[in-house]
Amino acid sequence: MTDLNPTNQQILHYARHFLQCRGYNGFSYKDISQKLGIKNASIHHYYPKKEDLVAALLEERRKSLAVSIAQMKESEKSAREQLQYYFDYALQEFDEGKCICPPGSVIIDFHELPEKVKKQDMLLLDDILDWLNNVLRTGLEQGEFEFSDPVDTHAEMVVETLMGARLVSSIKGRKTLVRAISSIKSCLGWRD
Template identity: 30%
Template sequence: MNDTRNEIIRLGSELIRSIGYNAFSYADISKALGIKNAAIHYYFPSKSDLGVEIIQRNIYAFKELVDSWKKLDYKKQFYNYVHMHDSFVENHWVCVVGALSPSFDTLPENMQKKLRELVNLILKWLTDLLEVGLQTKVFSFNEQPQIKAYMVHSALLSSLQMNKVLRNDVYKSIQAGLLSI
């Protein structure tokens, strides 16, 4: 795949995670990469095309990640999920879901659809993991597995956002609480 295209996607993803989708323009990318705006439009005619590709890459990455965890026990898979965004803390980033969800209503329809796909993928995987873990007594919690998945996912999203604001260990504290199930 073209290096320029990949760099545009990488930088667009970093900008979404750091300042949000609505806060950057192609000019920010072209300046950072030392290319013309036309080069970005060549690969991504509209900003939403870039946004969809970034979300799609997150879908692929999540599928590959959880596939690599399949042979691990349920506790280890859950641990890996809870620690999936550890590297973001140093950069004061949020995950793509946490970055895009607050502005969901302002996103183009194609991005909304792709973001729903990503969120549903994550929640289905997490619900299934929690359900089997609960049935096999690896996990212990009182909520229905889907409700617990909502709670876990929401806690992680908000902990990254709070950590970005407070610049403290709220993310690590939430992780520790989540891992006690």
């Protein structure tokens, strides 16, 4: 990945915002350059093609997730605390106007996407599912959760429910996302 100087960080910031609000085909370098007051060529300097930018953005999200997971492990957060972090993060992003989660932001265009974007999106989704599998397995073993279906089924259900709820919340409001989180907790046998 290229150097993350202030300009590059701003490019990624706005690209992430546009990607999560509009999807892959819903923004261009012009949208980013107008926000930053720079020329499109400045963006092309860092990312020759849009696929380079989006792949780098998804890779950055993977690295950020890995750091968050390591921090939670280091601080010995319980399974519930880790899962609550995930829910809080989804709510925070929604409150910031980002209606679609990073891996979900390219789903509508997935089959037409360049291979490097598909690869990074699948790696990010796999990272999230691996982490959720570990969290749910630990929570089940330690009595924090109570469910009988396979752990991987529940991990997929969590991701799928949050992705769908974030989309519907973009037109129905935050309460839809809050209800979805409550439903997930209920399915996991999470009792406050």
